Amino acid sequence: MEESTANTGNKPVSKIDALKQKLRSYKEEQSAKTKSKPTPEEIRARYFTPRKETEYFRIIPSYNNPDELVEKAFFHTVKINGQWRKIYCPERNDPDVDGKSPHCPLCAKSRSYLEQQDDSLKGIKREDYTEAQKIIDSDNKELYKKSKSWEAKKFYIVRGIDRNAQGDGVKFWRFKDNYKKEGVFDKLQPAMNFFIENFEEDFRDELNGVDFTISTVETNRPGTNFTYRTVSSIQTRPKQSPLHEEETIRKEWINDPTTWRDVYKPAEAPNVNANEFMSMIALSDDVSKVYTAPYFDDTDSKNKHWVFPNRPDLEEMANTRNRDLGANTSNKTVEKASDLQSAASGVVNESYQPSINSITKDQTGTYTDTDVVDLSQDDNSAQAPDNELETQNTQDVSSEQELSNDEAVDQDIEDEIDKQVDDLPF
Numbered sequence: 446m447e448e449s450t451a452n453t454g455n456k457p458v459s460k461i462d463a464l465k466q467k468l469r470s471y472k473e474e475q476s477a478k479t480k481s482k483p484t485p486e487e488i489r490a491r492y493f494t495p496r497k498e499t500e501y502f503r504i505i506p507s508y509n510n511p512d513e514l515v516e517k518a519f520f521h522t523v524k525i526n527g528q529w530r531k532i533y534c535p536e537r538n539d540p541d542v543d544g545k546s547p548h549c550p551l552c553a554k555s556r557s558y559l560e561q562q563d564d565s566l567k568g569i570k571r572e573d574y575t576e577a578q579k580i581i582d583s584d585n586k587e588l589y590k591k592s593k594s595w596e597a598k599k600f601y602i603v604r605g606i607d608r609n610a611q612g613d614g615v616k617f618w619r620f621k622d623n624y625k626k627e628g629v630f631d632k633l634q635p636a637m638n639f640f641i642e643n644f645e646e647d648f649r650d651e652l653n654g655v656d657f658t659i660s661t662v663e664t665n666r667p668g669t670n671f672t673y674r675t676v677s678s679i680q681t682r683p684k685q686s687p688l689h690e691e692e693t694i695r696k697e698w699i700n701d702p703t704t705w706r707d708v709y710k711p712a713e714a715p716n717v718n719a720n721e722f723m724s725m726i727a728l729s730d731d732v733s734k735v736y737t738a739p740y741f742d743d744t745d746s747k748n749k750h751w752v753f754p755n756r757p758d759l760e761e762m763a764n765t766r767n768r769d770l771g772a773n774t775s776n777k778t779v780e781k782a783s784d785l786q787s788a789a790s791g792v793v794n795e796s797y798q799p800s801i802n803s804i805t806k807d808q809t810g811t812y813t814d815t816d817v818v819d820l821s822q823d824d825n826s827a828q829a830p831d832n833e834l835e836t837q838n839t840q841d842v843s844s845e846q847e848l849s850n851d852e853a854v855d856q857d858i859e860d861e862i863d864k865q866v867d868d869l870p871f
């Protein structure tokens with residue numbers, strides 16, 4: 446303050462400027478602190494999942510990959526404690542090291558089933574199979590199916606601003622590739638194309654870009670009274686608009702260095718790193734019966750605790766640490782931390798900062814004003830299918846799988862797997 450008085454000869458305007466500058470610096474300090482240790486709300490606020498009847502989303506360029514309109518990412522979908530989780534795939538997402546792709550226990554698991562296939566059928570036409578060969582073929586198909594279920598699935602991710610929650614800042618919207626071309630990306634592309642063709646402008650432009658209108662419909666899950674929301678259409682709004690009226694806010698959003706990797710992180714648990722976590726999952730025999738991964742059991746509010754199937758040593762350690770955490774923090778913090786270590790996920794990182802993976806849909810409902818409520822009413826919601834997730838790309842199927850890679854088999858497998866995959870952002 447004194448400095449500014451000296452420099453400006455006591456002009457009131459400059460005093461105000463100095464005050465503003467001071468306030469900004471406090472804010473920056475605070476946000477710098479927040480960055481190193483995000484609160485649960487801040488982490489949760491990084492997801493965008495269309496839940497309202499109409500949502501408005503403004504796509505902004507990826508921080509480190511601005512040339513791509515959408516980014517691609519791969520996740521394994523596995524069931525842990527009854528809920529489907531998306532597990533970051535290092536083999537498909539991380540760059541090669543010394544010409545070798547990083548090891549992924551789940552990709553290895555997927556390949557192991559293909560290696561078990563009987564290749565005596567190679568070169569024989571299906572219609573010429575003997576009865577014995579038909580049995581081999583059927584076994585091969587089962588192995589292929591298992592392999593597919595363990596395979597990493599392709600997702601798309603865009604970064605942007607949720608117009609219904611602009612205060613949350615930059616968010617990430619992840620949606621699965623759809624084999625039938627009926628997914629979110631298949632609805633988003635024509636809208637992108639329409640705008641570029643008609644306005645000859647980048648829809649992400651900070652001044653002359655455009656918001657997307659996302660319409661969702663309530664869908665009934667066949668055979669149940671459970672409903673969920675799916676994206677029915679995506680259009681650009683009729684008029685171009687600035688990302689925000691104020692340049693400082695535009696810049697703040699565009700220059701936010703958060704990437705999807707900061708948000709959709711590898712799954713971990715106390716004293717269990719990402720690779721170990723995946724190795725534990727891979728011990729399971731079938732993707733629909735994954736019991737071997739650690740999870741946080743919060744079904745009894747008085748006895749929330751970690752469960753490590755077959756690993757009492759780690760379980761003891763995790764829960765001891767959990768209690769210690771409680772002893773050193775306020776009740777409120779404990780409760781929050783516990784919430785975040787919750788069931789679906791059962792995942793926090795070692796330092797006990799809430800991990801993105803550790804947030805369940807119910808908590809999303811608690812902390813945001815979106816109408817996720819309709820997804821949380823029912824325990825079955827965890828298995829809610831989503832149209833956008835119904836199918837997935839089989840182009841990833843390598844030629845190794847030629848023993849049973851006919852289209853019909855692929856389609857059946859896709860349908861079966863994706864019926865069990867929910868649209869939760871974790």
Ligand SMILES: [Zn+2]
Pocket residue numbers: 521533534535536537549550551552553597
């Ligand atoms: Zn993988």
